[in-house]
Amino acid sequence: MSWLCRLDRVVGRIIAGAQWLALPLIILLFLQWPLRDIFRSYSREANDLGQIIFALFVAVSVTAATRAGTHLTADAIAQYYSRRVRVRIRKIGALIGLAPWALFILLASKSVVVSSLQVREAFPDTGNPGYFIIKLALWIMAITILAQSLLEIMRRAPRDSA
Amino acid sequence: MEWTGMALLLLVGVGIIGTGLPAAVVLVAVALFGAALGWATGTVPIGLLWALPGRLINILDNDLLQALPLYVTMGLLLNRLPVADALYRACSAILPRSRSAPLVSGMVLGALLGPMNGSVGASVLGLSRVISPRLNAEGVTPAIRDAVVAVASTLGVLVPPSLVLILLSDTMLSAHTLAVTQTGRADRVINTQDIFHAALLPAGLFLVLCVILAWIVGRKATRTVKPEPLTVSQGLVAATALVALVLLLGGVAAGYFYAVEAAAMGAFTLLASGLLTRRLNYTVLRDVFHDAIAITGALFSLLVAATTFTLVLRILGTDRLVNNLVGAIPGHDVLAVAGVLAVIGACAFVLDAFEIIFVIVPIVIPPLLIRVADARWVSVLVLLTLQASFLLPPFGYALMMVRGTAQNPAPLRLMLRALAPFLAAQWLLLMIVMFEPSLVHFGQGEGEIGRAPAKDLSNEEINRRLKEMVPPPSMPDSN
Numbered sequence: 001m002s003w004l005c006r007l008d009r010v011v012g013r014i015i016a017g018a019q020w021l022a023l024p025l026i027i028l029l030f031l032q033w034p035l036r037d038i039f040r041s042y043s044r045e046a047n048d049l050g051q052i053i054f055a056l057f058v059a060v061s062v063t064a065a066t067r068a069g070t071h072l073t074a075d076a077i078a079q080y081y082s083r084r085v086r087v088r089i090r091k092i093g094a095l096i097g098l099a100p101w102a103l104f105i106l107l108a109s110k111s112v113v114v115s116s117l118q119v120r121e122a123f124p125d126t127g128n129p130g131y132f133i134i135k136l137a138l139w140i141m142a143i144t145i146l147a148q149s150l151l152e153i154m155r156r157a158p159r160d161s162a
Numbered sequence: 163m164e165w166t167g168m169a170l171l172l173l174v175g176v177g178i179i180g181t182g183l184p185a186a187v188v189l190v191a192v193a194l195f196g197a198a199l200g201w202a203t204g205t206v207p208i209g210l211l212w213a214l215p216g217r218l219i220n221i222l223d224n225d226l227l228q229a230l231p232l233y234v235t236m237g238l239l240l241n242r243l244p245v246a247d248a249l250y251r252a253c254s255a256i257l258p259r260s261r262s263a264p265l266v267s268g269m270v271l272g273a274l275l276g277p278m279n280g281s282v283g284a285s286v287l288g289l290s291r292v293i294s295p296r297l298n299a300e301g302v303t304p305a306i307r308d309a310v311v312a313v314a315s316t317l318g319v320l321v322p323p324s325l326v327l328i329l330l331s332d333t334m335l336s337a338h339t340l341a342v343t344q345t346g347r348a349d350r351v352i353n354t355q356d357i358f359h360a361a362l363l364p365a366g367l368f369l370v371l372c373v374i375l376a377w378i379v380g381r382k383a384t385r386t387v388k389p390e391p392l393t394v395s396q397g398l399v400a401a402t403a404l405v406a407l408v409l410l411l412g413g414v415a416a417g418y419f420y421a422v423e424a425a426a427m428g429a430f431t432l433l434a435s436g437l438l439t440r441r442l443n444y445t446v447l448r449d450v451f452h453d454a455i456a457i458t459g460a461l462f463s464l465l466v467a468a469t470t471f472t473l474v475l476r477i478l479g480t481d482r483l484v485n486n487l488v489g490a491i492p493g494h495d496v497l498a499v500a501g502v503l504a505v506i507g508a509c510a511f512v513l514d515a516f517e518i519i520f521v522i523v524p525i526v527i528p529p530l531l532i533r534v535a536d537a538r539w540v541s542v543l544v545l546l547t548l549q550a551s552f553l554l555p556p557f558g559y560a561l562m563m564v565r566g567t568a569q570n571p572a573p574l575r576l577m578l579r580a581l582a583p584f585l586a587a588q589w590l591l592l593m594i595v596m597f598e599p600s601l602v603h604f605g606q607g608e609g610e611i612g613r614a615p616a617k618d619l620s621n622e623e624i625n626r627r628l629k630e631m632v633p634p635p636s637m638p639d640s641n
Contacts, residue, residue: 015455016452018455019448019451019452019454019455020451022231022235022451022454022455023433023447023451025228025231025232026232026235026426026429026430026433027430029228029232029422029423029425029426030423030426030427030429030430032422032423032426033419033423033426033427037418037419047225050228051223051225051228054222054227054228054231055222055223057231057455057458058221058222058227058231058458058459058462059222060455060459061231061455061456061458061459061462061463062186062459062462062463062466063459064452064455064456064458064459065455065456065457065458065459065460065462065463066184066459066463067456068452068453068456068459070456070457070459070460071184071185071186071187071459071460071463071464072184072185072186072460072464072514072516072517073178073182073183073184073185074178074179074182074185075182076179077179077180077182078180078181078182078183079182081182086182089181089182089183090183093181093183093184093187093188093191094187096191096194096195097187097188097190097191097194098187098190100194101190101193101194101470104194104211104214105214105215105218108211108212108214108215109215109218109219112215112216112219113215134219134222134223135219137222138215138218138219138222141218141222141466
């Protein structure tokens with residue numbers, strides 16, 4: 001199996017796992033109101049945990065959208081391009097847009113994320129642990145976008161049948 | 163370099179239309195190009211780009227944005243549960259027997275499902291599935307059918323707590339904060355709740371107009387409809403959904419719970435009812451969550467890309483240019499508002515509502531709010547313009563979605579003819595709200611209405627304050 005296939009499989013598995021985070025997200029955010037207004041306890045903990053899950057879900061979601069083809073696009077002109085041309089345009093988009101952007105984010109956020117990880121940064125308002133995971137989610141977002149961009153760039157263009 | 167930002171904005175429009183690439187990819191690529199251009203010419207301090215990770219972490223850390231995946235999931239669950247079907251049948255059973263009943267039911271269903279669905283896309287899918295086959299069976303022409311589904315799908319934009327309302331509220335909050343700080347006004351910064359309240363009356367007016375138009379248009383249907391029988395279980399589902407919707411809307415409007423909590427309650431209720439009635443099993447849930455993460459990603463990638471792009475525009479000084487341009491619009495505030503809305507309307511020809519909220523609103527609204535104090539009024543006008551943009555031919559998102567999902571879509575020309583009265587009603591409402599701002603202050607105390615600045619500030623003064631507000635972020639440690 002080539003490294004591209006392995007990378008593709010890893011990204012696919014990350015998304016398949018992350019999609020189930022929607023379930024605890026719904027439950028935790030639903031619980032916030034009764035915990036706050038009825039039981040008057042643990043509402044902030046539910047909120048913070050929900051925030052962590054939300055950040056992880058969103059971090060992976062961008063690549064999930066790329067793979068599922070759900071991004072907002074305007075096809076009015078591009079629909080007339082051949083499949084080969086469209087694949088090439090996608091490759092160029094990944095090469096000059098997504099890949100350098102993801103690399104820049106990894107570089108520019110290095111000190112912010114690493115220092116947060118080192119001290120296991122807690123939530124500033126509540127003191128609950130785990131805030132560093134939200135900052136780490138930015139790296140997860142950038143790494144999955146970079147991986148998907150590599151897959152796009154390296155993928156062989158189809159032969160033009162049109 | 164201020165005008166370079168405008169050129170980049172134009173390049174984004176051309177890129178989105180010309181390449182067919184996702185808008186997020188085009189925004190990021192053009193932003194990087196602009197940053198590289200600024201760096202190469204040495205005209206902008208490129209180190210300011212180091213502020214980007216902090217802004218992105220703010221997105222991941224944003225309480226309000228948690229509503230987004232919840233609404234998306236709610237819309238997907240609604241499409242897999244028989245709620246829409248039950249509501250439609252209940253509505254048809256209640257309405258007097260007439261040729262117009264199916265179209266009116268469709269409109270009412272759009273208004274009921276809109277806030278629960280959250281997104282126009284989910285509403286189009288749901289309404290197309292429930293209404294379209296029935297309208298076909300009743301002999302309604304494909305053009306009228308598609309027009310009604312498209313209009314009904316956008317009703318949720320105005321009815322709180324919809325996704326568009328929440329996202330616009332978040333952007334307006336930032337814009338208003340910027341404007342209040344710069345002008346030194348003593349206004350309270352508007353929040354999501356304020357915009358929900360402000361939109362209620364215009365939303366109600368538009369719904370009434372649409373129902374009247376549906377009734378008039380429906381009289382030309384080919385035959386009188388015999389209402390489909392409403393079973394006891396369907397009646398129960400419809401009643402439960404209606405009660406849940408009223409509680410959801412009422413709770414948010416009264417401030418008992420936040421929009422995010424309302425969305426979570428809706429999603430949890432649908433999830434629990436689906437599991438209890440065994441309509442949701444592992445496979446269906448897996449598909450729902452797969453679609454949920456993919457659709458959520460489409461919206462967040464746009465938000466992330468727009469954050470990158472607007473930061474580059476700010477570094478290039480385009481925000482100050484826009485500020486000067488808005489400040490230079492002569493005449494009354496109404497003219498300035500009309501000018502900015504015209505820009506948003508023009509953008510709607512190439513960008514959809516979400517792209518406008520994330521890219522255009524943060525650029526053009528802060529300068530407008532510096533000049534015009536009434537943020538609620540501006541918010542509702544932007545909202546109405548955005549709703550109109552969903553139906554604006556040829557790229558209106560609702561139009562494209564309806565035509566994409568219909569099995570036998572009507573020719574665009576005929577569909578536009580059927581759509582024309584609804585578009586006219588939309589623009590009429592926009593004009594009414596523009597010249598009668600009191601409509602958005604319904605039930606609001608006199609003291610709460612936004613006040614004009616104590617004294618007019620010059621553009622130079624505003625720009626000076628802007629620079630003070632956005633100091634250059636510190637460079638990262640080299641180690």
